[in-house]
Amino acid sequence: MRPALYVGLYLLFVLSFKSEGASIISLTLNKQPTNLTVNEGVNVTLRCEVDGYPLPGIKLLTNSKVLNEEKYSTVAEYTLTAAGCLDTGQYTCNANNSISSCDKTVVLDVICSPRLDGRVQFIKTYSAAVNSTVTMEMSVIANPKVRSFKWYKLTDGKHKIFQARSSVHAASDVSYEGKLTLIGIQKEDFGIYQVVVSNSVTRDLVENITLTQERGGITQDTPTDKNQETETEDSHVTTIVAVVIGVVILLSLFIGGAIVYYKKKREKNEALITLDERHPGKQTQTHHCSVFDDETVLNGVYKQ
Template sequence: MRWTTAFLFFGAVATVLSTEEVSDESEPLLHVLARPSTFNAGERRAIFCQGRNLPHAINWYSPSGNIVGERSSTNNRVYVERKVDNSMVMVPLIIHEVKVEDSGSWTCKAGEYNETIDIVVGIKVKFHNRQTTMEGDEGKNAKLTCEAKGYPLPVIQWYKDGKLLTDKTSPSKYAMKKKGDIYVLEVRALTYEDIGEYLCKVTQKVLSYYTDKTIILSVKHAPVLVGTYKTVEEYAAFNATKNITCSAIANPLPSYQWYRRRKNFDTEIPEEDTIFTAEDGTSSTLMLRMDKEEAFGEYKCKVSNSKGSETVIFDVSLGERPTSPDGVNLIAANSTHLTFNVSCAACPIQQSDDTSPDPKNLTVIGFDFELTEVRDDYPPDWDKKYPFEMLIEESEDLVFAVGPLPNSTVFHARVRTRNLAGESDWLEVQPDPATTSRAVTLSLCLAIIVAAFIATTY
């Protein structure tokens, strides 16, 4: 019989669990070999009750007070079996496919002797699909649902991009509701800021159980300009090329139109070779050739999709390119980075978030570094360069760690100054800098560790 093996297994468990020693084996004994337990619905369980020297037969009683009978053709889910082991009588209560209705107090009784065990049967919440997507419209509400059917009732928590949401987080933005087993997070008046990952976290503490469901929300919304204002001041040097970029996020993907504005009259600029729009729709760049005075002035970028449009005006004025750096010194090198100190006495360095309004003395916003590997008997091949744009973060610190770069390599290097009008001429770095080998770096690290160990030992 299928349960014979299970019976022997649980009998062995019962023997191990039975730790009570009775000094007088002639005394009556009745004991349930289990503690109050929590079971998962659908499991198979056997709970042993042992007795010795009892004047009456051992019986199990259900939470409703009914005696549990032995297995039969009509009683094959909840029943008892009996076994005598020497002087000890073992009576397991066997439950096939435990149900929530089986929760309660089960009593093992023999005459005036009895012992009760409390059982809690739970149903774990299961998600057929733990990740879903949905899309909402700007200005409307979105209802994110989490069907969490389980027992005992689960505790539900909502998160957005890892941040816990509560009723107090933003009552005007979020509302949490429950309809039966369905938990709803309503996100009101959708904007692009509501785009993200929402997590429905389910906890059933009694069952020591946790699961979750992720809902990825996208929002159809009008274009939103990125990193710019409605009007932007730009500077360009004469006889130079000036690129101005219009960036936006939008769903559906936006289209870009560029206009030349004169006296508040707009003339659309044809794409030809002057407009470059990113395939993902996040930006569009207008390339201007500043070879005549008429090229300076206002340019308008219009970003549109089916949800709306935004515009930004770029006011391009004549400005002077910065002067080249006075000098560049290599102050450190390792296997992946070269660290340079740049000096530029004539450079107006940024002192705050504002840049200089003087077109002839524009604030320096950073330095461009280019490095290319040295090849014996060949001039520098700047088409195979490692380019780095370094921004100035502190006005008194013009030290820049440039990399990552290949190790054990000698480079031609050059640097130039950058402001809003353009870039200076290049200044070549002398002598040619070189990265170290990884072996040297590791050896140095080991030497430092050994020295530190010796110092602490002695």
């Protein structure tokens, strides 16, 4: 009888625990069950309590990144130490067992003043050539959102604003990019520019950027006087080459004509010498041969 008693007690024990899908009892930020806004530097604890049978697995996540994971448990926690601006975002608790899965999300807002975004390189010095185009950039993080990037040109202690040429782009919930584009740069554009970033709640961010003149270089897509000078130089080179070729051709013709002339003259002189040898008694007048052709000389001077 005892084995049967044991089996009965076991069945009674099993049946008393009914399978149940996973569920989230609560998800809190610093014990508050709603979205939370804090100043930067405050510790924030994310806590999720769940229920279910079999006991669920629990994951705490932000932007698909797992912060903490517990298996076969009813609670999971994660603490942000000295929460910063980049900790702003959604935080999710996921609970699941063999029966079901569920999620719950809360939002954390961390208030912070504008500051340089350390994930993006900050270029403090730009260089450009006269008549070229340059875009100066600065990436910051801030919460609430940045209201403006104000660009100033520092000249003799005075500020010259360039708001009309600047732009603001939101890269994410707390990341922003400010740009200032200068087109057709002139010498007076070189110098120090001051950028003031404000989100109207906390202190402003002020940074200086220097624009220097580029030596011996220009942007590829910007037409300049240098290009025109190059075209003029090419034209001059073409003209000089044409003149040299013309001179060479004239010299060739002159030299060729002279060679032909002296060759014919030598042949005439050789013909006269041959005739003198054949008629030694005859007096010839060779000093007049240059003005007659061969037929005149032979028929007039040597004809018997």
